[in-house]
Amino acid sequence: MSNQTTFNTYGKRSAYNCFAVVVAASLILQLALSLVIMNGNDVTVIWANGVYSVALALTAYVYARTVKADIVTVANIRKFDYRHLLFGLAFVLLLVNVMTPVNEWLGDLIEAAGLKRPSVGIVISPETLPAVIIVACVVAAFTEEFVFRGMIGNTLAESGIKGIALSGLLFSLFHMNPAQTVHQFVLGCALTIAVRRGGFFTCVALHMFNNILAVVLSLTLEPTGFYSDHPLEIFFVSLILLLVLCAVYVKVFPFKKNNEGGQKPDGYVAVINAGFILAVIFCAAMWVLVLFS
Secondary structure, eight states: OOHHHHHHTOOHHHHHHHHHHHHHHHHHHHHHHHHHTTTOOHHHHHHHHHHHHHHHHHHHHHHHHHTTOOHHHHTTOOOOOHHHHHHHHHHHHHHHHHHHHHHHHHHHHHHHTTOOOOOOOOOOSTTTHHHHIIIIIIIHHHHHIIIIIIIIIHHHGGGOHHHHHHHHHHHHHHHTOTTTHHHHHHHHHHHHHHHHHHOHHHHHHHHHHHHHHHHHHHHHOOSSSHHHHOHHHHHHHHHHHHHHHHHHHHHHSOOOOOOOOOOOOGGGHHHHHHHHHHHHHHHHHHHHHHHHO
């Protein structure tokens, strides 16, 4: 079977099914790891998250092999495209500057509603920093990009803006963290464009850069200081620059409508759609549960 024929068997329904399989695996893995690390310290929890992340990527890989997908083609695994990488690095840097005050404002609104302020859930200290860098910055960049951009986003993006937005929504919902939902949605959409235009390793590098910036900010951001004392100025300046950057990117790299990839036979539709819908409902329910916990 040729590469093109193999790729054409992996369409949107396969991407939906992959998401459902990964969510199911996530539930099983979280239950299993919770028993293993019940009395573990912060470092143990971080390493366990690394194992969890790798296991999810392996789940997506096994699923892709099961449906005989050409993974290299589906995930757009090819050489770096430095042009998209440079634009992407600037985008991520500006996005972090835009979303840092936004996340704080959203946290304030949640607290004002009488709910507990959500947190990122990772403790960063001198003891945990090496594990955080390896797991959150390096491992997660590869594994999450393989799952959410390689095996899901790149295929959904064939439908254009709607597919890109759906990819970002699935990425943010899966994390089930109200503290980062907006940031993860926008980042997920951007990384879906990155994998489509610049290839798999481009979006891995951008994801890694985003996570490194998050770690650096968490270690250096003080309650007082220019960054903390001027959130509105930083937000508006960064937002304007971000919009200009996006306009330049679209001008340099115009978007073209792509033909959709192939689909699974019609007999698969009901089962795949049901599994996907249940997975989305589960992630949304967990998101609400975290918000009100």
